[in-house]
Amino acid sequence: MDYNKISKEVLENVGGKDNIISAAHCVTRLRLVLKDTSKYDKVALENIEGAKGVFFNSGQLQVIFGTGLVDQVYAAFVEEADIKESSLEDVKTEGRKSTGKLQEMFKAFSDIFVALIPGIVGCAMILGFRAILITSGLFGLEATLADTYKWASDLSAFLNVIATGLKFLPVFIMYSATKRFGGNPVLGIIIGLVLVHPELGNRFDYLQGNLTDITYWNFFGINIPEVAFQGGVFPAILTSLFLAKFEKFLTKRVPQILSFILVPTLTIIVSAAALFLVFGPLGDVIATGLGYVIELLYMKSGVFGAFIFAAVLQPLVITGTHHAIGSIEAQLIASTGFNYIQPLWAVSITAQGAACVGMFLLAKKKSKRREIAISSFVPTLVGVSEPAIFAVNIKDSIIPFACAVVGAGFGGIYMKILAVKALGFGLTGIPGVTIVNPPVMIHYIIGNLITFGVTILLLLIYNKFKRVPGSHE
Structure with a gap:
């Protein structure tokens, strides 16, 4: 297969060098951001050797070549087009400029969680192995392996500890989301730890009315329950967006000589206050609403x-x-x-x-x-x-x-x-x-x-x- 010939044909049918803003590739697709999207010839691109399909999505023209082949085509393409190699994130950023606000919002969810998937998958696999140790009736046993053997009991306890990442999921979401929205991810981690602080009450018990000994902070006549946000996916995302925007707002307005001290301090204080006053409760409402829809569709229907x-x-x-x-x-x-x-x-x-x-x-x-x-x-x-x-x-x-x-x-x-x-x-x-x-x-x-x-x-x-x-x- 002649990769140079393929790259030339792609370039000819997307409007030439001058029509390319950036180019990257994922596992299966060559992704291009074009200056003028009316200049590409979909039919001609689909008939190029090795091409399996062409579509336009998220501001990107995407030509499907398949695993392995796309790497070779991309290498030849950037040389033929005489452009610098761009990261996939660079192309996504350029593509977002031409997408609608709603589509960009949905895409942001994907960007937040893609970075977390390896850790989530790893922890899930560990818990899956642990489930084998604590499930009754396997391997001809009436009880579980953990109940029967000391080594299985100890291994089960160890695996439960090292898979603890899933229990601190809001922390990782705060990190990834703050980074995605352009804020300081370390500040995101700090607020994420606030979400799951062990000295605060359990959110699930609170929402179900099972937390009887609730204490409150009183700030200027406003009572705030001292309750954490365990499992707070949506509070984490909403607070991350606010944190990133507020940090940028302060950076532009605080004198540079004081920026190193005031920007992170004020960002943490105001973002934490916004979490407990606005975005935590709002996130609970969103989660409850989605949970109701899912329950209605999957559980009750x-x-x-x-x-x-x-x-x-x-x-x-x-x-x-x-x-x-x-x-x-x-x-x-x-x-x-x-x-x-x-x-x-x-x-x-x-x-x-x-x-x-x-x-x-x-x-x-x-x-x-x-x-x-x-x-x-x-x-x-x-x-x-x-x-x-x-x-x-x-x-x-x-x-x-x-x-x-x-x-x-x-x-x-x-x-x-x-x-x-x-x-x-x-x-x-x-x-x-x-x-x-x-x-x-x-x-x-x-x-x-x-x-x-x-x-x-x-x-x-x-x-x-x-x-x-x-x-x-």
């Missing part, structure tokens, strides 16, 4: 709600509004220790991969469509659905995507009936097995297999009665 929940996740990916789901998952983990959205994410992505396989079966043998279909399917195994969606499932018609949406819904029903839950978030597909609650791990696998089979079956049945666009006649 039964299998119907689970079907809808799993079905709508990938349509949200297309709109870019799926980024907010991570904050809901974090809230679930912080408040309950479990995440039942992760299995629904898994089946929604598996379904998109299954639709790719279905289109592979329907495509002409030895055609480029087959090559694109199978190479777009592979990323779904590790939880990446965009190549499948944009390169195959909505390229010629909405039918493959729609079949995948329905297939995901059936997978969601199975996950609901069998109460499949995860101990973390950020991993789906095959790697997602590592963070699923061990007692229901087999049902996670079965649910994904059901989704895979139902999606392909729906696509083949539809094609039997009416040809799917893009399939071989």
Whole structure:
């Protein structure tokens, strides 16, 4: 494959060197920010060798090449275009300048949690291993391993301690969110520690009316309950935004000679006051509202709600509004220790991969469509659905995507009936097995297999009665 030829063709069909603001790449996509977005030729880009799809999102033109190939194309492209290499964050920043406020807000949620996922995944896997030690009935035992063997009991206690990161999730969110909003992340950590201060009362008990010995601070006639914000995902995000903005406000107005002392001191005091007076209670309201919606959809609506929940996740990916789901998952983990959205994410992505396989079966043998279909399917195994969606499932018609949406819904029903839950978030597909609650791990696998089979079956049945666009006649 001639990477130089590919890069030249890409450059020619995006308006040339003068139309490039910045370029970067992620795992599967070449990401470009253009001066004039009317100058790129989508059809021509899709027909370039190795290209699996083209779409425009978050202010970026994204050309899907796939894992490995995109690295080679990007290296040749920056040389051909004679531009400096940009980080993915640089391109995202440029792209945000041309996106709407609502889309930018949803994207901010993703940016906050992406940096935290490795730590969350690591802690979740540790807790998953611990769950094996404290689950009754495994390995032919009536009791748990921890109850039966001293070494298992000690190991269980040790693992519980080293996975403590999930108990301090608001601290990490404050750090990541403050950094994302342009503030000093160390100040974010300080306010994050205030959120979980051990001398303050328990927030969950307080909200449920179970905290009887509440004490209050009284400032100028305002009573503030001495209660922490354990699990306070939304209070952390809202306070981080305020902290970053207020710090910038002070930096511009405080004399430079006093800035080193006054800016951090006033930022901590005012941000902490804003936390307890405004953003903590407001965050509780948001969390309660979202919790009510999720409970209504998933808990009270039964299998119907689970079907809808799993079905709508990938349509949200297309709109870019799926980024907010991570904050809901974090809230679930912080408040309950479990995440039942992760299995629904898994089946929604598996379904998109299954639709790719279905289109592979329907495509002409030895055609480029087959090559694109199978190479777009592979990323779904590790939880990446965009190549499948944009390169195959909505390229010629909405039918493959729609079949995948329905297939995901059936997978969601199975996950609901069998109460499949995860101990973390950020991993789906095959790697997602590592963070699923061990007692229901087999049902996670079965649910994904059901989704895979139902999606392909729906696509083949539809094609039997009416040809799917893009399939071989």
